[in-house]
Amino acid sequence: MKTQTVARRRALVLGASMAGLLTARVLSEHFDQVTILERDTVTAEPQSRKGQPQTRHLHGLLASGLQMLAHYFPDLPDALTENGAIVGDMAEKMHWHSYGGFRQRFHMGLKGATMSRPLLESLVRQRTLARPNITLRDNTAVKGLVTTTDRSKVVGVEVESRGASTHNETISADLVVDATGRGSRTPQWLTELGYAAPAESEVKVDVGYATRLYRRDPSDPLGQDWILSTPEAPRESRFGGIFPIESDRWIISIGGWAGDHAPTDEEGFLAFAHSLPNPDIYRIISQAEPLSKIIAYKFPASLRRHYEQLERFPQGLLVLGDAISSFNPTYGQGMSSAILQAAALDKILAQKSVAPELLARTFFKAAAAVVDTPWQLSVGEDFRFPQTTGPKPAGVDLINRYVAAVHRATRFDPEVGRAFLKVMNLLEPPTSLMTPGMMWRVWKANRANRQESRRVTEERAAQVAV
Ligand SMILES: Cc1cc2nc3c(=O)[nH]c(=O)nc-3n(C[C@H](O)[C@H](O)[C@H](O)COP(=O)(O)OP(=O)(O)OC[C@H]3O[C@@H](n4cnc5c(N)ncnc54)[C@H](O)[C@@H]3O)c2cc1C
Known part of the structure; x- marks a missing residue:
């Protein structure tokens, strides 16, 4: 029998994409029963769905995401390989042209994965649903939250079930987690209930x-x-x-x-x-x-919802994944961020003493700490373009000048490449690129870069002269 201060009989997870599946996996350790509610029809075989059109596009899984998935599903890396995905050392596998040349390749043991996004999701889904206390109800669109009469606590959701006949129903729960992606309606539901919506960047x-x-x-x-x-x-x-x-x-x-x-x-x-x-x-x-x-x-835009800044928030409700932060996808961080947020929730729920009224505040603070690094990395890079608009972090132009030197240095110095890949894979903070030792290496490698450029220019000039 579980003893706890947050009632832990039934949890509902809204959305059965990457954030929803990982959240359900995590909650299954802490709740008697977990039900995932998904608007689309979900098939057993890998398939992109209407509610996640991005899954038809290039998706790579960063090392941090793969490591955490393997923590929850130890056979997943092997299952990926058996199904034709390429799981390998990113430092060796990536043939990456950037800042005027190819980054150096070397052995590092930092494993990431490439596969179609539907394949990854289907393998994660199979393993999630194999847990005896998790069920998935597809064709079930969540329409709104159900609260206590004083609106202080979410006690379930209103859904529209689509099948042979369409009907509305209320499903009750001790905890509801919104993992419905960027289009999440929690901000709107909050204002309807008399709460402030989160500020957005x-x-x-x-x-x-x-x-x-x-x-x-x-x-x-x-x-x-x-x-x-x-x-x-x-x-x-x-x-x-x-x-x-x-x-x-x-x-x-x-x-x-x-x-x-x-x-x-x-x-x-x-x-x-x-x-x-x-x-x-x-x-x-x-x-x-x-x-x-x-x-x-x-x-069009990266979007971050600052739930961590809200003063008031109903009990029994959390938000996770793209619903909190959706990043420019070119940096490949979204799935790993969602997975790491779910892992942060796991840690919090494992502390049995967390009081129900503090759960949301504690979780949103932890989720914000997860989001900070990918947000800083992606937004920082995006502000290299003068057309980028929005809240620009202080000092970003100066940082970008240094990071450009880091990018160039990865063509010459594997140690810089190693440090860069750890940051890019959300395993180390960006400050790890700014130690005096690393700055020295970056400076030396850029000197080599300048010498190479000068040599190439002189060779070209000599050829023209001949
Ligand atoms: C073009 C592109 C490329 C990307 N490439 C990468 C990459 O290389 N690597 C990476 O890590 N990330 C990448 N991402 C990001 C990644 O796709 C997301 O971060 C990831 O899918 C996690 O999202 P999520 O589960 O929070 O939400 P989503 O994937 O958006 O899923 C939301 C789910 O909720 C369901 N839903 C919505 N409303 C309701 C409702 N009312 N009731 C019930 N269900 C509902 C939807 O049907 C859907 O299944 C990319 C994104 C884009 C746009």
């Missing part, structure tokens, strides 16, 4: 993706690599990624910041890929067989 980036699947020849020398091109901003604004995924396929997403989006017609798509500084992206797709149409996705 919105950073407009006008990023566009264009994505296509191609057949992959695994014997291609680059057939197991994660091939990336990221811009030297603001001089360049285009990115591209082509990742090996299951069933011998490539998934490619190309696009850019500030409205520099790739066209979705054949010729325009290829020309855009050709314009990227990493030539391998175009080389591969110009020779491979296309397996899908080219589809587009527009991401």
